[in-house]
Amino acid sequence: MFYIIVAVKLILGLLALVLVINLTGKGNLAPASASDQVQNYVLGGIVGGVIYNTDISIPVFMLILAIWFAAVLSLRWLKKHNNLVKRWVDGQPVMLISRGKIDVDAARKAGISANDLSFKLRMQGIYAVKDVKQAILEQDGQLIVTSFGEENPKYPLITDGSIQPATLEMIDKDENWLLAELKTQGITNVGTVFLAEYDNGKITVTSSLPNQGLHI
Template sequence: MVVSYINITIKLALGLLSIVMVINFTGKGNLAPSSASDQVQNYVLGGIIGGVIYNENIGLLQYFIILLIWVCLVLSLRWLKTNSAFFKKAIDGEPSLLISRGKLDTEACRKAGLTAHEIMFKLRSNNIYSIRNVKQAVLEQNGQLIIVMSGEENPRYPLITDGTIQAQALDSIDKTEEWLLERLKEQGVESVSDVFLAEYENGNLNIVLY
């Protein structure tokens, strides 16, 4: 039995080290998952450790190789999401616009798997009792509903993230892409792809370049 406990301890240590390594390489996203892929990779790791740790038929070398494969897959997935907007959208999806200018998009709600009762519950949780008072309500990938009320001047989302224009954020402040491109040129920015982050606050466009 002593040998079994030693194997279990080593397997636990390897699992812990793999978690620490992934967090250090990918940031703190695994600690507070913001997308489905972040949550799934945590579940997979839990399944690997839980399924292997007490299985005497799987040796330390096999277990190490399995963890190494998992780490490589997670790092590769993170790299693709960071460097390709197409892969990020394909892997994590994108926010869903449920309410626009007081009108509820029933088709978007159906695709998101939300009933009318669930939507109203989310609104009531934010002290909102009528969709007519909502200028924009967006369902994030993690299930959180972000609400912009009628009359709000500042968007809840940045206008540009990772070199990509966020059309929904522009719509929430009644601006167009042409307006945004013109504002970028005024600040000496020729291409949207050069912008890491652009926020709009109180009439000012704050830009962070790569």
């Protein structure tokens, strides 16, 4: 009987993994943010700590998984609809280098030493900071580097209705230029833009909603 209960708990744990992958639309459990890592750790602790514990019955185990599911989906909903919660939970990209100059304070706050930064640059074939137009540390620890001479930025101009100032700086443009370009495409509300990308001097816009709300 003990092995049957363990097998049932293991199957439930596997189903929980499949469900969370499908419901979050990630495709896998590879963490892309701090909250993803925490969710994986918690699920691993739940399954690993409960599966051999005979004091926790299958119904209780299912209840624990249901609570975990509710917490994960609630946090996902909050991050999607509240930028403040998203920044607080996942953090945000940090610009470490701008136009060949290192932001030492930003690097120290991110826990990046000079040796770590040099190593990350060398991994991308860059051996001098002066050759870097912009280097941004992502939430997952990956360093995204744009060198002088690269025409297209590696980040979008607008994501989920929010203008990205760092990308504008990378292409030597300002917000007024971006708003004017959007108007030429009939877009008067930045909040309706799902994604805007800059490619070879042109802006490609994907809208999510009809123009509404505060106009520019």
